Amino acid sequence: MKIAGFLRTTLLDWDGKVACTVYLAGCNFRCPYCHNRDLVLHPEAVQGLDQEAVLGYIGEHSDFLDGAVISGGEPTLDPGLLDLIKRIRGKGLSIKLDTNGSRPEVLDDLIGAGLVDMVAMDIKAPLNADRYSSVAGVPADVEALRRSIRIIMESGVDYEFRTTVAPILVKERDIEEICREIRGAKCYCLHQFRPDVTLDDKLEVLDPYPESKVLGMAEAARPYVRRVKVRGI
Numbered sequence: 414m415k416i417a418g419f420l421r422t423t424l425l426d427w428d429g430k431v432a433c434t435v436y437l438a439g440c441n442f443r444c445p446y447c448h449n450r451d452l453v454l455h456p457e458a459v460q461g462l463d464q465e466a467v468l469g470y471i472g473e474h475s476d477f478l479d480g481a482v483i484s485g486g487e488p489t490l491d492p493g494l495l496d497l498i499k500r501i502r503g504k505g506l507s508i509k510l511d512t513n514g515s516r517p518e519v520l521d522d523l524i525g526a527g528l529v530d531m532v533a534m535d536i537k538a539p540l541n542a543d544r545y546s547s548v549a550g551v552p553a554d555v556e557a558l559r560r561s562i563r564i565i566m567e568s569g570v571d572y573e574f575r576t577t578v579a580p581i582l583v584k585e586r587d588i589e590e591i592c593r594e595i596r597g598a599k600c601y602c603l604h605q606f607r608p609d610v611t612l613d614d615k616l617e618v619l620d621p622y623p624e625s626k627v628l629g630m631a632e633a634a635r636p637y638v639r640r641v642k643v644r645g646i
């Protein structure tokens with residue numbers, strides 16, 4: 414396991430919680446708007462942090478921290494994920510997992526074992542292989558993504574689905590199509606696109622959608638899901 418980064422305290426990565434965030438290296442997607450370029454493209458070159466030191470910090474601050482967010486990259490690719498989560502939980506923290514949803518079997522195992530308290534899954538585009546692959550930057554298995562959605566929605570754990578609204582990649586009309594796939598979901602979140610540091614540097618010159626357009630997308634989502642959030646505007 415390579416811990417590529419560690420944020421000691423954040424109020425932003427898990428709504429309502431004081432959390433720390435652990436970033437694992439490597440991802441099976443290549444989303445053009447990804448901010449973790451080095452961690453995704455060159456995981457072998459990222460200098461890993463000492464896992465015991467990270468766990469030591471978490472143990473020492475467990476009275477102050479509510480939970481740990483496990484992010485990436487794509488954490489479900491890491492064979493050491495289960496052990497890491499168990500060790501963090503052993504220190505009394507809750508776990509939020511950020512995932513691209515491509516490994517439903519890992520999600521099923523973790524949720525089934527009661528090891529995660531919150532899951533945030535990206536839904537990057539309408540679940541049609543061509544569209545999805547163009548946003549994920551690799552051929553995407555949309556049936557695996559659908560399985561992940563089902564597992565999460567039926568799990569009983571807290572969750573949110575989220576879409577980064579990058580112009581050109583995600584159109585306004587896509588939001589309703591995405592929301593039809595998650596009809597009845599507890600929470601759907603739109604993330605504003607940020608052009609600073611993107612995996613594909615062509616996107617760095619792209620202007621984000623204006624705020625009014627993102628809020629319009631949120632309105633389009635509202636009839637389908639129980640709660641809509643917008644971040645980054």
Ligand code: SF4
Pocket residue numbers: 440441442443444446447448449453485486487513
């Ligand atoms: S944004 Fe895409 S490429 Fe970046 S970590 Fe998430 S799934 Fe991987």
